[in-house]
Amino acid sequence: xxIKTCDVEAYGMSPTEAxxxxxxxxxxxxxxxxxxxxxxxxxxxxFGLIGPNGAGKTTTLRILATLLLPTSGYVNVxxxxxxxxxxxxxxxxxxxxxxxxxxxxxxxxxxxxxxSKLYFSSKTDAENAVEEAIKISGLGERVMDKMKxxxxxxxxxxxxxxxxxxxxxxxxxxxxxxGLDVFHAQYIRRIIKDHVKDGGAIILSSHxxxxxxxxxxxxxxxxxxEVIVEGEPHKIKDLYSASNLEExxxxxxxx
Numbered sequence: 141x142x143i144k145t146c147d148v149e150a151y152g153m154s155p156t157e158a159x160x161x162x163x164x165x166x167x168x169x170x171x172x173x174x175x176x177x178x179x180x181x182x183x184x185x186x187f188g189l190i191g192p193n194g195a196g197k198t199t200t201l202r203i204l205a206t207l208l209l210p211t212s213g214y215v216n217v218x219x220x221x222x223x224x225x226x227x228x229x230x231x232x233x234x235x236x237x238x239x240x241x242x243x244x245x246x247x248x249x250x251x252x253x254x255x256s257k258l259y260f261s262s263k264t265d266a267e268n269a270v271e272e273a274i275k276i277s278g279l280g281e282r283v284m285d286k287m288k289x290x291x292x293x294x295x296x297x298x299x300x301x302x303x304x305x306x307x308x309x310x311x312x313x314x315x316x317x318x319g320l321d322v323f324h325a326q327y328i329r330r331i332i333k334d335h336v337k338d339g340g341a342i343i344l345s346s347h348x349x350x351x352x353x354x355x356x357x358x359x360x361x362x363x364x365x366e367v368i369v370e371g372e373p374h375k376i377k378d379l380y381s382a383s384n385l386e387e388x389x390x391x392x393x394x395x
Contacts, residue, residue, distance in 0.1 A: 164213035188359030273305035293324030
């Protein structure tokens with residue numbers, strides 16, 4: 141059973157939608173990883189995409205980030221088709237992979253400077269982006285240290301800063317707090333919530349159901365390459381008579 145929050149007419153993007161995915165299929169040879177995935181994301185919201193390992197979450201995110209081409213279906217990001225207009229999408233989004241690494245022999249400032257120059261031709265704009273990233277990361281003077289000396293939490297914080305410093309209209313974050321202690325995870329969650337206050341959208345994948353319930357205004361549960369339910373967290377809990385999102389998740393994939 142799927143909760144439908146709205147009906148989308150004939151593949152048309154509403155002015156309030158940042159992302160529309162309809163009947164998305166992705167094949168890897170003889171393996172069908174996505175089996176008709178559909179969902180939409182509004183501007184100004186944090187949208188959760190959750191599911192067990194191998195369900196199709198990362199494949200979906202990589203298609204939205206224009207790193208993979210869909211086999212079939214319709215995917216529109218910020219008014220552009222991912223198949224025909226990927227070059228127009230890329231300057232407007234940022235993507236943080238779950239396994240994003242760092243360059244051991246660069247310091248944080250050098251790394252952020254290199255990334256900013258890929259997005260901005262203006263020296264002033266690039267410098268301003270780096271200053272914003274340093275503020276987001278909360279690393280202070282440690283930003284001048286080589287990243288091989290950073291803890292896991294520090295590496296995650298600089299990667300989040302890298303993803304958000306360009307003020308993307310859509311940020312795609314795959315497991316942004318995985319493996320972090322409570323302090324660093326809470327810090328990153330605050331940064332994520334702050335980002336959408338100016339109207340940007342975030343798509344977030346996480347195995348932490350408490351995190352998803354705290355951050356996301358709506359979510360979709362994906363299982364075996366299909367979205368099986370989409371809606372607001374409290375409505376999904378009500379649908380399965382669950383006391384928390386984890387219980388609802390287990391009920392959803394069991395049916």
